[in-house]
Amino acid sequence: MRKVVYTLGAVMLAGMLTCPVPGHAEEKQDLQTVSISAEELSDLVTGGKYLYSATDGIETGEAELITGQLELVGGFQKAKSPNLTKARKKIFKKAFKKYVGSEVTPVAYLASQVVAGTNHLYLCRIKAVVPDATEYYCIVSIYEDLKGKVSINEIIDTNVETNINELPGGWFQSSKPKVTKSIKKAFNKAMNNLDGVSYTPLAVLSEQVVAGMNYCILCESQVVYPGAPVNYSLVYIYKGLDGSAEITDIVPLTDNTSDDVIEVNPVEPEYSLNTVIVSVSEDASKKQLKKIFKKLGLSILYDYDGLNMYAVSLAEDTDAEGITELIEKLEAYDEILMAERDYIYHLDD
Numbered sequence: 001m002r003k004v005v006y007t008l009g010a011v012m013l014a015g016m017l018t019c020p021v022p023g024h025a026e027e028k029q030d031l032q033t034v035s036i037s038a039e040e041l042s043d044l045v046t047g048g049k050y051l052y053s054a055t056d057g058i059e060t061g062e063a064e065l066i067t068g069q070l071e072l073v074g075g076f077q078k079a080k081s082p083n084l085t086k087a088r089k090k091i092f093k094k095a096f097k098k099y100v101g102s103e104v105t106p107v108a109y110l111a112s113q114v115v116a117g118t119n120h121l122y123l124c125r126i127k128a129v130v131p132d133a134t135e136y137y138c139i140v141s142i143y144e145d146l147k148g149k150v151s152i153n154e155i156i157d158t159n160v161e162t163n164i165n166e167l168p169g170g171w172f173q174s175s176k177p178k179v180t181k182s183i184k185k186a187f188n189k190a191m192n193n194l195d196g197v198s199y200t201p202l203a204v205l206s207e208q209v210v211a212g213m214n215y216c217i218l219c220e221s222q223v224v225y226p227g228a229p230v231n232y233s234l235v236y237i238y239k240g241l242d243g244s245a246e247i248t249d250i251v252p253l254t255d256n257t258s259d260d261v262i263e264v265n266p267v268e269p270e271y272s273l274n275t276v277i278v279s280v281s282e283d284a285s286k287k288q289l290k291k292i293f294k295k296l297g298l299s300i301l302y303d304y305d306g307l308n309m310y311a312v313s314l315a316e317d318t319d320a321e322g323i324t325e326l327i328e329k330l331e332a333y334d335e336i337l338m339a340e341r342d343y344i345y346h347l348d349d
Contacts (some may be wrong), residue, residue: 075113076110076111076112076113076119076121077111077112077113077114078110078111078202078264079109079110079111079112080323080324080327080341081109081178081324081327081328082108082109082110082123082177082178082202082203082218083108083109083176083177083178084106084108084109084177085109085331085337085338086331086337086338087279087337087338088106088109088120088122088338089106090337091120091142091144091150092106092120092122092140092142094150095142095150095151095152096152099152100129101128101129102126102127102128102129103125103126103127103129104124104125104126104138104140104155105124105125105126105173106122106123106124106140107122107123107124107125107137107173107174107177107203107205108122108123108177108202108203108205108218109121109122110122110123110139110202110203115143116145116146117143117144117145117146118143118144119141119142119143119144119153120141120142120143120144121139121140121141121142122139122140122141122142123137123138123139123140123203123205123218124137124138124139124140125137125138125162125164125173126138126155126157134161135161135162135164136157136158136159136160136161136162136256137158137160137161137162137205137234137253138155138156138157138158139155139156139158139232139253139262140152140154140155140156141153141154141155141156156255156256156262157255157256157257158253158254158255158256158262159254159255159256159259160234160251160253160254162205162206163206163208163216164206169208169209170208171206171207171208171214171216172206172207172208173205173206174203174204174205174206174207176204177203177204177205177218178203178204179201179202179203179204179217180204183201183204183215183217183239184201186215186237186239186245187201187215187217187235187237187245189244189245190237190238190245190246190247191247194247195224196223196224197221197222197223197224198221198222198224199219199220199221199233199235199250200219200220200221201217201218201219201235202217202218202219202220203217203218204216204217204218205217205218205234210238211240211241212238212239212240212241213238213239214236214237214238214239214248215236215237215238215239216234216235216236217234217235217236217237218232218233218234218253219232219233219234219235220232220233220264221233221250221252229263230263230264231252231253231261231262231263231264232252232253232261232262232263232264233250233251233252233253234249234250234251234252234253235247235249235250236248236249236250236251271323271341271342272323272341272342273317273318273319273320273322273323274313274314274315274316274317274318275301275311275312275313275314275342276311276312276313276323276326276327276330276339276340276341276342277309277310277311277339277340277341277342278309278310278311278312278330278336278338278339278340279308279309279336279337279338279339279340280308280309280310280335280336280337281308281334281335281336281337282308283335284308284335284336288335289310289335292330292333292335292336293310293312296326296329296330297314297315298312298313298314298326299312299313299315300312301313308337311342314326323341326339327339327340327341
């Protein structure tokens with residue numbers, strides 16, 4: 001059995017599937033290419049590995065898979081950062097441009113799923129447009145096709161009220177939901193003596209200034225036994241001025257229609273420790289971008305010509321935290337719309 005390792009970029013370029021000489025494998029622009037027949041590709045699709053069947057962009061003959069140009073079908077991949085980047089805000093705004101009946105406000109970006117395009121998962125606040133309406137949390141799924149058109153897949157209403165009122169002394173939505181080191185330290189301290197259920201912090205949803213700080217943190221929760229489902233829960237913690245920390249409440253996120261606790265089933269793929277995929281503004285010049293990349297110690301591995309995207313790489317591997325910091329530095333520039341990890345999938349054929 002031959003093992004092929006594909007390092008994947010952020011999009012699938014179906015139009016780049018070409019027809020090389022049968023059985024031929026070569027190097028193109030530093031990217032490995034592997035030839036398989038259209039029939040073999042169809043078999044892979046049947047097994048749920050690829051997005052397109054052999055007839056999608058390939059009529060006959062051989063299909064060439066170019067590293068960095070295909071993504072796999074699978075479950076939702078948990079976002080490495082819940083922050084609402086410019087690109088994520090733009091997708092959400094486009095999807096809700098003509099939505100009426102309720103005010104829906106994004107709070108955190110949860111996950112993405114590669115289909116024939118991409119599904120995006122957001123945690124949001126939702127409130128009916130009527131006097132004195134109560135605001136709840138909801139989960140919104142948005143579909144983005146390969147041409148950038150977006151639509152709302154689903155809105156899952158929950159029974160959980162938000163505590164956000166934006167009033168002096170009240171709770172306010174966190175401007176950056178990423179769990180910082182100091183908040184994570186307080187979270188771990190508060191959880192120190194909690195047994196039976198494990199909680200993994202995903203995003204800081206809201207904060208309140210008191211004699212210290214109160215935080216509402218979205219978490220993955222799982223009862224500690226083999227095969228237990230992973231659910232979403234809100235954990236409220238208090239961080240004192242003296243460094244103390246304690247849990248003040250834990251609220252499971254339940255579906256408004258069924259009262260069932262909402263389950264999480266993310267896929268955690270392996271990702272590169274030196275390469276990221278960068279989406280850039282149409283107005284950004286290559287000279288500006290090269291200057292930014294050079295300043296951050298990056299070199300261009302691949303230019304997704306016509307898509308305003310680049311695969312850029314560090315000279316040496318870093319760690320997960322280093323990649324996260326690199327993404328944050330890239331996204332601080334106006335020319336950069338979004339930076340994402342470059343995922344690695346291992347396929348057996």
